[in-house]
Amino acid sequence: MLFSGKACPRACPDPRPWRPVPLALPRIAGDGPRGLPRTPGNAARVPAGRPREGFRMTITIVNRVLPAALAALLAAGACAAPSGTTTGAASPAAAQAPASAAAAPLSISDPWVKTARSGMSAAFATLVNTTGEAVTVVAASTPVSPSVELHEVVGDGGTTTMRRKQGGFVIPAGDRHVLQPGGDHIMLMDVRTAVEPGAEVPFTLTLKDGRTVSFTAVAKDFAGANESYAPHE
16 A cells, blocks of 8 residues: 655644555556556566456457447448438439520520611521420510511512511521521510610510520621511511
8 A cells, every 4th residue: 555644734624644545556467566567676576477467358348349339330320311312423314404404495696786776676696496396486575675576578579678577486496597687587666775886785585385585685786677667568
């Protein structure tokens, strides 16, 4: 046993000398007498090279218990996964589905609109059908004019006349339809907001099935496209 022979501090309420207190230490196999560490002083009393059975037993228990505990944790994690969920990367088909569903049936290339401060103007572009079936444009709109029509230009006796396109613009599957001066075009019948050079004018096309396609046309000066208009033809 260990003893402490120090006197009681002055702050101690008991003025009597400090009494020794025995300190009991657990004995570990392979240590010196009474569980004290092996030292040169007690080496003779403890056989050299004596194995520490307590440590050997501890290592054996850890080696057996740890793998079983890890396996239990992995099994619990697998059971906790919610039903109906999958792990790993999504399949290519699933990743491409939203993009295919959101693809526009028409792509608009080279859109532009004739400058005008008031009166009439016209918009032109190339309509490309990106689907496997025919697409029909039945109407168009823009904020700069309350009245917009789909027009065609017809010739008769050396004169040209523009009129409404009956049935709208039909673009065959995988094909294109060109809107150009002297041909089919989008007619702005009553420009209320001046269309200045370089201005970007928004347009919306309405398809036969109710879907819409939006695009922006750049305003350009143009002296042509002055055909007469035959509203009742």
